[in-house]
Amino acid sequence: MKNIGLFYSFNTKNTSAAAQIIKSELGEKVEAVNVEEATEDDFKRFSNFILGVPTWWDGELPNYWDEFLPCLEDDSMEGKTFALYGAGDQKGYPDNFVDAIGLMVNFIEARGGNIIGFVPNEGYDFHASKALRNGQFVGLPLDFENQEDMVKSRILNWLKTVINDFQ
Amino acid sequence: MGRNQKFSIKNTPKETLEKWYYLMFLGRKIDEKAPNYLKQALGWSYHAPYAGHDGIQLAIGQVFEKNKDYLFPYYRDMLTALSAGITETEIILNGISKADDPASGGRHMSNHFAKPEWNIENVSSCTGNHTLHAVGVARALKRYGEKAVAISSQGESSVSEGYVYEAITGADREQLPVIFVIQDNGYGISVPKKDQTANRKVIDNFSGYKNLHLIHCNGKDVFDSMNAMDSAKSYVLETGNPVILHANCVRMGSHSNSDAHELYRDEDERNYVKQYDPLAKFRRMLLRYKRFAEDELETIEKKALANLKKAHKKAITSADPSSESIHDFVTPEALVSEQYPEGIHNIKNKEKIKLITALNQTLKDEFRRNPDTYIWGQDMANKEKGGIFNVSKGMQQEFGKERVFNAPIAEDFIVGTANGMSRYNEKLRIVVEGAEFADYFWPAMEQLVESSHEYYRTNGKFVPNITIRLASGGYIGGGLYHSQNIEAVLTTFPGIRVVYPSFADDAAGLLRTSIRSRGITLFLEPKALYNDPKAEAIVPDDFMVPFGKARIRREGEDMTIITYGNTLPMSLEVADILEKEDGVKVEVLDLRSLSPLDTDAIIKSVKKTNKVLVVHEDKVFGGFGGEVAARIASDAFEYLDAPVRRVGAEFTPVGFNRILEKAILPDNQKILEASRELLLY
Numbered sequence: 001m002k003n004i005g006l007f008y009s010f011n012t013k014n015t016s017a018a019a020q021i022i023k024s025e026l027g028e029k030v031e032a033v034n035v036e037e038a039t040e041d042d043f044k045r046f047s048n049f050i051l052g053v054p055t056w057w058d059g060e061l062p063n064y065w066d067e068f069l070p071c072l073e074d075d076s077m078e079g080k081t082f083a084l085y086g087a088g089d090q091k092g093y094p095d096n097f098v099d100a101i102g103l104m105v106n107f108i109e110a111r112g113g114n115i116i117g118f119v120p121n122e123g124y125d126f127h128a129s130k131a132l133r134n135g136q137f138v139g140l141p142l143d144f145e146n147q148e149d150m151v152k153s154r155i156l157n158w159l160k161t162v163i164n165d166f167q
Numbered sequence: 168m169g170r171n172q173k174f175s176i177k178n179t180p181k182e183t184l185e186k187w188y189y190l191m192f193l194g195r196k197i198d199e200k201a202p203n204y205l206k207q208a209l210g211w212s213y214h215a216p217y218a219g220h221d222g223i224q225l226a227i228g229q230v231f232e233k234n235k236d237y238l239f240p241y242y243r244d245m246l247t248a249l250s251a252g253i254t255e256t257e258i259i260l261n262g263i264s265k266a267d268d269p270a271s272g273g274r275h276m277s278n279h280f281a282k283p284e285w286n287i288e289n290v291s292s293c294t295g296n297h298t299l300h301a302v303g304v305a306r307a308l309k310r311y312g313e314k315a316v317a318i319s320s321q322g323e324s325s326v327s328e329g330y331v332y333e334a335i336t337g338a339d340r341e342q343l344p345v346i347f348v349i350q351d352n353g354y355g356i357s358v359p360k361k362d363q364t365a366n367r368k369v370i371d372n373f374s375g376y377k378n379l380h381l382i383h384c385n386g387k388d389v390f391d392s393m394n395a396m397d398s399a400k401s402y403v404l405e406t407g408n409p410v411i412l413h414a415n416c417v418r419m420g421s422h423s424n425s426d427a428h429e430l431y432r433d434e435d436e437r438n439y440v441k442q443y444d445p446l447a448k449f450r451r452m453l454l455r456y457k458r459f460a461e462d463e464l465e466t467i468e469k470k471a472l473a474n475l476k477k478a479h480k481k482a483i484t485s486a487d488p489s490s491e492s493i494h495d496f497v498t499p500e501a502l503v504s505e506q507y508p509e510g511i512h513n514i515k516n517k518e519k520i521k522l523i524t525a526l527n528q529t530l531k532d533e534f535r536r537n538p539d540t541y542i543w544g545q546d547m548a549n550k551e552k553g554g555i556f557n558v559s560k561g562m563q564q565e566f567g568k569e570r571v572f573n574a575p576i577a578e579d580f581i582v583g584t585a586n587g588m589s590r591y592n593e594k595l596r597i598v599v600e601g602a603e604f605a606d607y608f609w610p611a612m613e614q615l616v617e618s619s620h621e622y623y624r625t626n627g628k629f630v631p632n633i634t635i636r637l638a639s640g641g642y643i644g645g646g647l648y649h650s651q652n653i654e655a656v657l658t659t660f661p662g663i664r665v666v667y668p669s670f671a672d673d674a675a676g677l678l679r680t681s682i683r684s685r686g687i688t689l690f691l692e693p694k695a696l697y698n699d700p701k702a703e704a705i706v707p708d709d710f711m712v713p714f715g716k717a718r719i720r721r722e723g724e725d726m727t728i729i730t731y732g733n734t735l736p737m738s739l740e741v742a743d744i745l746e747k748e749d750g751v752k753v754e755v756l757d758l759r760s761l762s763p764l765d766t767d768a769i770i771k772s773v774k775k776t777n778k779v780l781v782v783h784e785d786k787v788f789g790g791f792g793g794e795v796a797a798r799i800a801s802d803a804f805e806y807l808d809a810p811v812r813r814v815g816a817e818f819t820p821v822g823f824n825r826i827l828e829k830a831i832l833p834d835n836q837k838i839l840e841a842s843r844e845l846l847l848y
Contacts, residue, residue, distance in 0.1 A: 056443075057415060057417065058351075058367050058368060058415050059415075063442065066385075066448070067451060067455060070176045070177055070452070070456065073175065093367070095367045095368070096367065
C-alpha cells in the first residue's frame with residue numbers, strides 16, 4: 001500500500017485530536033500535511049488520502065479547506081482514493097450534521113476520485129446531513145460535543161475497514 | 168464548489184479582483200470607523216456593522232444595475248450600497264445625517280443607505296417591510312416588459328414577519344422577477360434563529376412553493392456569493408420566476424452600537440465568528456493564488472484610506488438640514504381644477520345619480536383617460552362581480568385583467584405592493600380597495616404608516632401615488648366588523664390625505680382629484696349611502712373637488728352643524744325640522760376632507776352662527792370631532808355663545824342586533840335633541 005496523505009488543519013482541537021489517534025494507529029503509513037499551508041504539489045504526491053473535514057456553522061467547509069480547494073478544482077482525481085472524517089454536532093446543528101463531509105465528497109467525486117470508508121448511520125441522532133447517502137455516511141462522523149466517549153472507538157473501527165480499502 | 172464557476176480566485180480578471188478588494192477594504196474601514204462618529208458626538212447614532220456579510224453584500228451591489236434594476240437594501244447593507252455605486256462620501260453623509268445625504272437629507276435614521284434616483288430605494292427600519300415593495304415594483308417590471316429584477320435584501324429574522332410571507336407568496340403566485348436575498352447571521356438582535364424558525368436555513372421553509380427557486384450560498388465567501396447572485400439574476404431574467412437566496416453569514420460584532428453582544432454570546436462564539444472574517448479570507452486567497460503581491464494589496468489599501476480621509480473631511484463640513492425645512496415634502500401638492508377651484512358646481516340640467524354610480528363612472532373615466540391606472544382588491548373582479556359592493560363593476564371587462572384584478576385576502580400585501588408598483592414611474596396611478604370593509608384594514612396599517620412617510624423620508628424623492636378606497640361605517644346591521652369608522656386613527660398620520668364624501672358629486676370630484684394627484688389618499692366611502700336616494704346628486708363631467716375644501720350644504724345663521732359621511736344627510740334633515748318646527752336656520756357644513764381640514768370654512772361659519780354642533784358617526788370619545796372642537800376653542804373662542812357640543816357613537820363597539828346598533832350610533836333624534844339643547848344658549 002502506498003503512503004497515505006493525512007490532510008487536516010494543525011490549528012484545530014478536535015480534528016487534530018482525531019488525527020493523533022490515526023497517526024498512532026497507522027504509524028509510518030501516514031504523512032500529515034497541514035491543509036492551511038498545503039500546495040497542489042503536496043496533493044499530487046499522494047494517491048491515498050485521509051482528510052479531516054469538520055463542519056463549520058450551518059453546514060460549511062472550514063475556511064482553510066475553502067481556500068485550498070481552488071488549487072485542485074481543475075485537476076482530475078481519477079486513480080486517487082479518499083477516506084474522510086469530520087467533526088459535527090448532532091444536537092446543536094441537527095439539520096447540517098457533518099455536511100462538510102458531504103460537500104467534500106461531492107467535490108472529489110466530481111473530479112473522478114474514489115471514496116471509501118462509508119459508515120452506517122446507526123448510533124447517531126440528527127435530522128439531516130449532506131454526508132448521508134442511502135443510509136450510510138460517506139465518511140466518519142465524530143461528535144466531540146455529545147459523544148466524545150465514542151470518538152476513539154469509532155476511529156479505530158473505521159480504520160480497520162479503511163486500511164484494507166486503500167491500494 | 169462546482170466546476171466551471173463563472174467567478175473563482177483563478178479565473179476572475181485581476182482588475183475585477185482589485186475593484187472588489189478596494190470596495191471590501193474601504194467598506195470595512197468605514198464600518199470600523201462609524202462608531203467613532205458617535206463617540207465624538209458627530210452622529211451615526213445607529214450603526215449596524217456588516218462585518219461578516221462581506222461576500223454577499225459585495226455580490227448584491229455588483230449584480231445590481233442602476234436605473235434598471237431596483238434594489239431595496241436593509242439597514243446592515245453598507246457594503247451593498249458601496250458596491251452598488253454609492254460613494255464613501257455619501258455613506259458618511261448618511262451616517263452623520265447631513266442635508267446632502269442622498270437617501271433622505273438627514274431625515275431618516277443613519278445607516279439606511281439609499282439613492283432613489285438610481286433605484287436604490289430608501290427603506291423602512293421595520294425589518295423586511297420593503298419585501299412587499301420589491302414585489303410591487305416587480306409587478307410593474309413584468310407588466311411593462313422590462314428585462315430587470317427587483318432585489319430585496321434583508322436579515323433572516325425578517326422572515327418571521329407575516330408580511331414577508333405575504334410578499335414571497337405573492338411573487339411566487341404572480342411569477343414576478345424578484346430576488347429575495349436573506350442574509351443569515353444567526354441573530355435578530357439577540358434572538359437566536361432557533362427562536363425564529365424551525366428550519367435553521369429559513370428559506371427551506373419555502374421549499375414547497377411552486378415557482379420559487381431556492382439558492383443557498385456562503386455569504387462570507389466572495390466567489391460563492393458572486394456565483395450565487397449572478398446565477399440568481401440570470402435565472403430570474405430567463406424564467407421570469409422569483410428566487411430566494413440564502414446567504415450564510417456571521418455577525419462579527421454586535422447588532423448595533425446600542426447592543427452589547429457580550430451579554431448573550433460567549434467568548435468562544437465571539438472568537439469563532441471572527442475566524443470567518445470574509446475580508447481576511449479574500450486577502451489570504453489573493454496572496455495564496457498569487458493574484459496580488461503583498462505590496463500591491465497595501466497600495467490598494469492606502470488608496471482606500473486616502474479616499475476615506477477625503478470623504479470624511481468633505482462630509483463633516485457639509486451642511487446640516489435646516490429647521491425651516493421640516494414642513495417640506497410632508498404631502499405633495501394636490502391638483503386643483505381651474506373649473507372647480509372650490510369643488511362646487513351649479514349644474515342643474517342633468518339627472519341625479521347614485522353615489523355608487525358616481526364612483527363607478529369616475530373610476531372608468533379615469534381609467535380611460537390614463538392607461539397607466541390600475542386597481543386591485545379583494546373581490547375586485549370575477550365575471551359579473553366587481554367589488555364587494557360592485558363599485559368596480561364592469562371594469563375588468565373594459566380594461567382587462569392586467570389593470571383590474573383580484574388581490575389575495577392579504578390587506579398589507581394590497582397596500583404594500585401598491586407602494587412598490589408606484590415606484591416604477593410617476594405616470595402610474597393605483598387605486599386599491601384596501602379591504603373588503605374598513606373594519607378589515609387594520610392588517611394594512613403597517614404599510615399605510617410606512618407609505619405615509621415615504622415622501623418625507625426620501626426628502627421628496629419618492630411618493631406613492633395611491634388612492635385607497637374603503638367602504639366605511641355602519642347603519643347596515645353589520646355588527647362589530649362591518650360598521651367601523653377608522654378616520655380618527657387615519658388622520659393622525661402626516662403624509663396621507665383622508666376624505667369622507669357623502670353625496671355623489673363630492674365623491675366623484677374627490678375620487679378624480681385623488682387619482683390625478685400625487686400622493687396617498689384614504690378615500691372613505693359611506694357604504695350605507697351607496698344606493699340611498701339621499702346621497703344622489705348631479706355630477707358634472709370632469710368634476711373635481713380639491714382637498715381641504717369644506718362645502719356648505721345648507722346656509723343658516725343660528726347654529727352650525729359640522730359633519731361628514733353618513734351623518735350629513737341626517738344633519739340636513741334635522742336642519743329642515745328645526746326650521747320648520749322651531750323657526751331657526753341651521754347651517755350645515757360638510758367637511759368632505761378631514762386631512763387636510765378646511766379650518767377657514769369652520770371658523771368662518773362659527774363667526775356667523777356662534778353655536779356649533781359637531782356630528783359624526785364615529786365615537787365621540789377619541790373621534791375626529793375632538794380635533795374640530797379643539798380648533799374652534801383655540802381659534803374662535805371669542806365668537807362662541809355656547810360650548811361646542813358633539814354627537815357621535817357611544818364608546819362601545821357596534822352591536823349586531825338592530826336594537827343595539829340604533830342605541831349606539833347617532834341618528835336624527837339624537838342630533839335634533841342636541842341641537843335644541845345648544846340652541847337654548
